[in-house]
Amino acid sequence: MASLPDPTATLTGAGRAIYEDILARRQAKGVDHLGPYIPLLNHPQLARLIEQLGYFYKYDSALPRDAYQLVVLILAARSGVTFVWDDHVAAARAAGLPEAVIDAVKTAGGAPSAPLPAPFDTVAGLADAAFAFRSIPEALQAQAISRFGVTGLLELVTLCGFYTMMGMVNACFDVPLPHRKES
Incomplete structure (x- = not known):
C-alpha cells in the first residue's frame, strides 16, 4: 500500500493554518471528510491551492x-x-x-x-x-x-x-x- 502518513496532528505554523482553513471550509459546506487532502497536506501549500480549485468547481462554478x-x-x-x-x-x-x-x-x-x-x-x-x-x-x-x-x-x-x-x-x-x- 502506497499511502502517505496523515500529517494533520503534527502540522505547525503555516501548514497548521492551511489545514485548519481547508477543514473549516469543507465543514461549513457539510463535508465530513478530507479524503485526498490528507495525503496532500504533506505539502500544505500544494494542498491549499488544489483545495481552492476544487472548492471553486464544487461550490462556485457556473456548471449545473x-x-x-x-x-x-x-x-x-x-x-x-x-x-x-x-x-x-x-x-x-x-x-x-x-x-x-x-x-x-x-x-x-x-x-x-x-x-x-x-x-x-x-x-x-x-x-x-x-x-x-x-x-x-x-x-x-x-x-x-x-x-x-x-x-x-x-x-x-x-x-x-x-x-x-x-x-x-x-x-x-x-x-x-x-x-x-x-x-
Missing part, C-alpha cells in the same frame, strides 16, 4: 450540479478509482442526475454506447474528447457553448483535468473512503 457530477462519475468509471465513484454517486443523485444516466456510465465504464439525453450528451461528448486529449469537434463545442456558455465549456474541460488529478491522488496513495453512519 448534475453536469459537474456527470463529469466526476465518467472519470471514476473510466479510471476505476472507486473512491471517486463511491464518494460522488449519492451527490450525483441528489443533484438530479437521472439514474438511467448513472447506470449507463457505470455499465459502460464511463463511455456509454447509446447517446445520453440532453444536456448529458454534450457533457459526455466533451468528457470523451478531454479524457482522450483530442480537439473538441466544432459542432460539439458550439452545442456546449449554447447550453453552458463559454465559461461552462471551459469549466467542463478543466474539470476533467482536475478530477483526473484527484483520481490519481486517491489511487496512488490508497485514500480510504470515510466511515459514514448508515442512514
Whole structure:
C-alpha cells in the first residue's frame, strides 16, 4: 500500500493554518471528510491551492450540479478509482442526475454506447474528447457553448483535468473512503 502518513496532528505554523482553513471550509459546506487532502497536506501549500480549485468547481462554478457530477462519475468509471465513484454517486443523485444516466456510465465504464439525453450528451461528448486529449469537434463545442456558455465549456474541460488529478491522488496513495453512519 502506497499511502502517505496523515500529517494533520503534527502540522505547525503555516501548514497548521492551511489545514485548519481547508477543514473549516469543507465543514461549513457539510463535508465530513478530507479524503485526498490528507495525503496532500504533506505539502500544505500544494494542498491549499488544489483545495481552492476544487472548492471553486464544487461550490462556485457556473456548471449545473448534475453536469459537474456527470463529469466526476465518467472519470471514476473510466479510471476505476472507486473512491471517486463511491464518494460522488449519492451527490450525483441528489443533484438530479437521472439514474438511467448513472447506470449507463457505470455499465459502460464511463463511455456509454447509446447517446445520453440532453444536456448529458454534450457533457459526455466533451468528457470523451478531454479524457482522450483530442480537439473538441466544432459542432460539439458550439452545442456546449449554447447550453453552458463559454465559461461552462471551459469549466467542463478543466474539470476533467482536475478530477483526473484527484483520481490519481486517491489511487496512488490508497485514500480510504470515510466511515459514514448508515442512514
